Amino acid sequence: MDGDERLKPSDKGGGEYECLMETEGFKASADTCRKRTGDNLSSEPLPKRTITDPESGIGSESNIYKHPSLEDNCRKYDVDDFGPFIVHVSRIADSPNSGVSLKPIRLGSFLVEGGVQNVKKDGIKQVGRNRLSVEFSSATTANEFLAHGLLNKHKLKAEIPSYNVSRLGLVRGVPTDWSMEDFVNATEYKEGHGKIMKARRLNRKIRRDDGSPAWLPTQSVVLTFEGQSLPKKIFAFYTSLVVEVYQLPTIQCRKCLRFGHVQNACRSSARCYKCGQAHSGDTCSVPADRIRCLLCTGRHLATDPTCPEFDRQRRIKKIMSEQCISYMEASAQEPSVRRSYSDVARTMFEQTPPQSIQNSPSYSLPSTPQKTSYRKTVVTPPRVRTPLPEGYNRRAHGQIVREPPSSLPNGCGLNSPHTQAKENLPELLVMLITNIFAKFSEVLPYDVAPLLVRLAEVVSNGFPGINPNSSMEL
Numbered sequence: 001m002d003g004d005e006r007l008k009p010s011d012k013g014g015g016e017y018e019c020l021m022e023t024e025g026f027k028a029s030a031d032t033c034r035k036r037t038g039d040n041l042s043s044e045p046l047p048k049r050t051i052t053d054p055e056s057g058i059g060s061e062s063n064i065y066k067h068p069s070l071e072d073n074c075r076k077y078d079v080d081d082f083g084p085f086i087v088h089v090s091r092i093a094d095s096p097n098s099g100v101s102l103k104p105i106r107l108g109s110f111l112v113e114g115g116v117q118n119v120k121k122d123g124i125k126q127v128g129r130n131r132l133s134v135e136f137s138s139a140t141t142a143n144e145f146l147a148h149g150l151l152n153k154h155k156l157k158a159e160i161p162s163y164n165v166s167r168l169g170l171v172r173g174v175p176t177d178w179s180m181e182d183f184v185n186a187t188e189y190k191e192g193h194g195k196i197m198k199a200r201r202l203n204r205k206i207r208r209d210d211g212s213p214a215w216l217p218t219q220s221v222v223l224t225f226e227g228q229s230l231p232k233k234i235f236a237f238y239t240s241l242v243v244e245v246y247q248l249p250t251i252q253c254r255k256c257l258r259f260g261h262v263q264n265a266c267r268s269s270a271r272c273y274k275c276g277q278a279h280s281g282d283t284c285s286v287p288a289d290r291i292r293c294l295l296c297t298g299r300h301l302a303t304d305p306t307c308p309e310f311d312r313q314r315r316i317k318k319i320m321s322e323q324c325i326s327y328m329e330a331s332a333q334e335p336s337v338r339r340s341y342s343d344v345a346r347t348m349f350e351q352t353p354p355q356s357i358q359n360s361p362s363y364s365l366p367s368t369p370q371k372t373s374y375r376k377t378v379v380t381p382p383r384v385r386t387p388l389p390e391g392y393n394r395r396a397h398g399q400i401v402r403e404p405p406s407s408l409p410n411g412c413g414l415n416s417p418h419t420q421a422k423e424n425l426p427e428l429l430v431m432l433i434t435n436i437f438a439k440f441s442e443v444l445p446y447d448v449a450p451l452l453v454r455l456a457e458v459v460s461n462g463f464p465g466i467n468p469n470s471s472m473e474l
Helices: 003-007 024-030 068-072 106-116 138-144 149-153 178-188 310-325 326-329 341-348 354-358 394-402 422-439 448-462
Strands: 064-066 085-091 119-128 131-136 156-159 166-171 196-209 213-226 233-236 239-245
Touching: 064 068, 064 178, 068 196, 085 138, 106 119, 106 131, 106 149, 131 138, 149 156, 178 196, 310 326, 422 448
Parallel strands: none
Antiparallel strands: 064 196, 085 131, 085 156, 119 131, 166 213, 166 239, 196 213, 233 239
């Protein structure tokens, strides 16, 4: 098989019947490979299913049922519905590619001019290039706005989004030979739920012997119920069928690589699923080692189901199915998978292994000449920093300024002991008297000097009959 054939993605086309759940296809393949006990124990593989009638695999009108009220294409809110009561407004354009746009401030001026009331503050929001969302405070005012004369005056059209007034359910086990009209007429369900507005059978895509695609009807049916509630089960022919929440399929266009439509309904320019340039991927000659995804800049095809963006789109569809919100509201809940410019630039020009480049003769890396730099590199040692002085030391300062501890008991005026021996006391008194007499001898009275001399002799020699060593109380 040629290398380009291996890189070619599977065709995502198929029109309306593209809404095929992959789980149904897996279930059918598992049933065909299941063995039976007692017979068919040979190890030979089962023969490939062939289609004898080419028209049997193509969807027919019997696989689709529409309520007659859908022909009016006028959806309205019921009095029992809960908000938000949203109406989508857009300009009437001759063709989708006419480039007509509508701004919120412009529509707001039209509503004030026409006297439209009960519009919530900040209730006009942009949901598309030519589509605005207007939120009303009640269901009655939203229904009345659909027929307002302001729309025809400014060439506008208004409609209620289907996800606000209807719910999609999936029912399994419906025989393929039943028509959708007979099945809907035979169904019953509890009161409190709206009528079935639409029923369509899911088809499974297979390949004919000549390689052309074909569609086989399955036993899964998608039911559209009117209102904002989905019944848990319905009854048909005395049996109950469980109603599951229908998961919207993830559809990718093979032409522009965007999601939400198929190639047959694409109005955009072609983009390459190999390199992301503005040309078809079938004619691109980029080798396998130079493939870049347009959606996430990864090293794989943009149509690869393992792409992170494909998984993100699948999660967005799941949120839309479970919460019944628009694509923009669901997309805001999922972060983008596109990497930043720095991450892309770091991996965009990575060198591939030499053997991969040799195996691809149609591509070679450009040779870059070696450049010599004549700049002189001067290495200077780091500047020596002067050590900082020591800061304030509270403990050392306290030891300097504090008073020394006293060794005497409390109440003593002296901080240090100062005692003299008792035997030195008389000598000190004699010395004191002598100094007084020598200094004040001229001013002392004549009768005082002999007394002091006598006192000094007594002190030095002692009183007669008294032991000088004994204590004397004066």
